[in-house]
Amino acid sequence: MAESFFCFGLGYSASVLARRLLAEGWRVAGTARSEEQCDSLRAQGIAAVPFEPGRPLDPALLDGVTHLLSSVPPGADGDPVLDAHFSHIAGCESLAWIGYLSTTGVYGDWRGVWVDEDSPLRPSHDRAWRRVIAEQRWIDLKRLHGKPVHLFRLAGIYGPGRSVLDDIRRNAIQRIVKKRQVFGRIHVDDIATVLRASMERPTPGAVYNVTDDLPAAPADVTAFACDLLGVEPPPAVPFEAIRDQMSPMQLTFWMDSKKVRNDRIKSELGVVLAYPDYQSGLRAVLAAERGGE
Numbered sequence: 001m002a003e004s005f006f007c008f009g010l011g012y013s014a015s016v017l018a019r020r021l022l023a024e025g026w027r028v029a030g031t032a033r034s035e036e037q038c039d040s041l042r043a044q045g046i047a048a049v050p051f052e053p054g055r056p057l058d059p060a061l062l063d064g065v066t067h068l069l070s071s072v073p074p075g076a077d078g079d080p081v082l083d084a085h086f087s088h089i090a091g092c093e094s095l096a097w098i099g100y101l102s103t104t105g106v107y108g109d110w111r112g113v114w115v116d117e118d119s120p121l122r123p124s125h126d127r128a129w130r131r132v133i134a135e136q137r138w139i140d141l142k143r144l145h146g147k148p149v150h151l152f153r154l155a156g157i158y159g160p161g162r163s164v165l166d167d168i169r170r171n172a173i174q175r176i177v178k179k180r181q182v183f184g185r186i187h188v189d190d191i192a193t194v195l196r197a198s199m200e201r202p203t204p205g206a207v208y209n210v211t212d213d214l215p216a217a218p219a220d221v222t223a224f225a226c227d228l229l230g231v232e233p234p235p236a237v238p239f240e241a242i243r244d245q246m247s248p249m250q251l252t253f254w255m256d257s258k259k260v261r262n263d264r265i266k267s268e269l270g271v272v273l274a275y276p277d278y279q280s281g282l283r284a285v286l287a288a289e290r291g292g293e
Helices: 014-023 035-043 080-090 126-145 164-169 188-200 218-229 239-245 248-253 263-267 278-291
Strands: 004-008 027-032 047-050 067-070 097-103 149-154 156-158 175-177 185-187 207-210 236-238
Touching (some): 004 014, 027 035, 097 188, 126 149, 156 188, 156 278, 175 218, 175 239, 188 207
Parallel strands (some): 004 027, 175 236
16 A cells, blocks of 8 residues: 555644655645645645634545644644544554654643653643643544554744744844743754654554753753844843733743653654754754755
């Protein structure tokens, strides 16, 4: 059977993997939020259709699919992909691999200490709790129906066109300092590398942290990015001085502090990160941007 990839949510991260598979000769299809986004994907050779919560797709789109990925986040009402297509995925006999993109936010706050895939999940806010519930529902596809499900908990995603460099250029960043505040990041190309490696070495039920080797404080990353761009970093602002000015969504970003181990993607999948720290990743992003000027 020819390898066929279908992705619910061909956004910033998943589309990198889709393009890699397309270049390898795979049949690639999936969903996007709007007809305009679908047109852009179709121009790249990807068969894309719009998908909205509450509006199921034609189940025939999954016929013959060997590898399935979902990057669609859960909403207040649940996971829209599973709400619409749990039974269709459960009944798809051709599937050799399923991946679900979650977040390291499911671990909650660990006050800057290390966690791994076996650490307890103790989310700090509603959005992270929804992720935990969604993870369990995806795992139910394996538990109840024997489907080859894999969970990928992603750290803060960045890459060309979506990094602290862009925020600095827009003058849309503050250098906020909070004691013991650290978290990991992951370059979008490395996400695709991890997913591709898992496809080659499927281990149904496996959970993988997808993060770099160097958890760091946001203020340090901002200062480094400013240095790369040759601009003065904004003044350091204590978190306590501006927390009352933040929206509830912004505050969730500052609720958790942890260092997330990524040993499993190396030992089980043989992954070598192209960008093992934010310094090498941001240098590569800047070089790619300047190469396109």
